[in-house]
Amino acid sequence: MGCASSKRVDVALDVYRPAPSSFAVFDINSIEEPWRVANDTEFENPEKSTHVPALVLAKIDKLDSDGPQSWDEVSKALEDLKPNLNDPIVNPTVNPINVTKSTPPKPPLKTSSFHTLEELDAKLSPKPEKPEKPNKPVVVVDTFKPKVPHPVVNKSSSLKNNIFIMMDKQEREKEGKEPGPARWDPLSDYPELIPPGGSDTVVLYSTSLGGVRKTYEDCNRVRSILENHQVVFDERDVSLHGEFLSELRELIGEEGRVVPRLFVKGRYIGGAEVVVGLNDAGRLARLWSRVRVERGVGRQGCDGCGGARFVPCLDCGGSCKIVVGDEKERCSKCNENGLAHCPLCL
Incomplete structure (x- = not known):
């Protein structure tokens, strides 16, 4: 059974071999790998x-x-038979002439960098020359050569005596300014408007009335920002004292009708939007540290008014009227609201 290809085929004993001159005749055993x-x-x-x-x-x-x-x-x-690799007998590849003692490590290279101005001056300054012997006469040779007058930087001299730095100092002295680096004043970007008695303090004009909701919330927001920074500020409530509103109108004009308004050491900062924007950007904290304002509780810790700065008048009891003889007269020690300044924090 099965196909013809699966049957055994007898291979002839006589196999074809090419002629000896053919390139196909070779002996594989003659190859030496x-x-x-x-x-x-x-x-x-x-x-x-x-x-x-x-x-x-x-x-x-x-x-x-x-x-x-x-x-x-x-x-x-x-x-005892541990070989020495440097021994020419054990290791024939080693040349006994080349076998030398181990050289010490080289010291670290000196860097030419500098960290301070004094180090740079020391590098640029020439080394002191050795004094000549007294038996040799010192010959002074005049080697002066006229040059075109222009500022030349002498590297061998100290940087503090630099010609450009000296010229800058002379110009400052002529202008009446103190020589030295100019310090940036963050208040120079704001207009100079000095409230009465507020040249060296922080003054906030606000209101405690909630008639206009947005104005009341803006005043509370600015007040809380100042309290969080622990800045001592003078809060002037225009709803408690009418003279505060007059002062604000004289300073900034018609814009004084809207509060809050912030003044820092005689400089007008702005309203609620400006103060909140400065606080969100982190510039307000840097402003306090630069101008060095007073830090602490201030009038907020007063036991008499609790930071309101006003208390009911002790003479009229807040009625604004006192009895003189048989007639009633206007009390002179309180304002239009029957309030007087707190005697503890005045």
């Missing part, structure tokens, strides 16, 4: 192929002849 030659050499000469010195092999043979030994004893016995 280099790895086969190396292996045959090792098997023929095992003593040459070993990498163990003869002294070590002799020591091991002697230990084997004495009897079984432990690994620690064999290791101790071979410690």
Whole structure:
């Protein structure tokens, strides 16, 4: 059963062989591979192929002849035969002429960088010359040569005596300014408007009435910002004292009808939007540290008014009227609301 291809085919004994002159006739056994030659050499000469010195092999043979030994004893016995790689006898590749003692490590290179102005001056300044011997006469040679007058920077001189720095100092002295680096004043960007008695303090014009909701919320927001920064400020409530509103109108005109308004050491900062924007940007905290305002509780810790700055009049009780004889007169110690300044924080 099965196909014809699966049947056994008898191969003829006479196989075709090409002529001896053909390039296809070759003997594969005549090819000598280099790895086969190396292996045959090792098997023929095992003593040459070993990498163990003869002294070590002799020591091991002697230990084997004495009897079984432990690994620690064999290791101790071979410690004396530890090869020295720098020895020309053990390592023939080493040239005894080239074997030298180990050189000490080189010191770290000196850097030419500098960190301060004094270090740079020390690098640029020339080294002091040695004084000449007294027996040799000192000859002074005039080597002056006229040059075109223009500012020249002498590297050997100190940087503090630089021609450009000296010229800047002279110009400042002529203008009446103190020589030195100019310090940036953050209040210089704001107009100079000085409230009465507020040239060195922080003054806030606000209101405590909630008639206009937006105005009332803006005043509370600015007040809370100042309290969070722990800044001592003079709050002038225009709803408690009418003169505060008159002062504000004289300072900024018709804009004084809308509060809150903030003044810092005689400079007008702005309203609620400006103060909130400065606080959100982080510039308000830098402003307090630059102008060095007073920090603390201030009038907020007063036991008499609690920061309101006003208390009911003690003479009229807030009615604005006092009895003089048989007639009633206007009280002169309180304002239109029957309030007087707090005697504790005045």
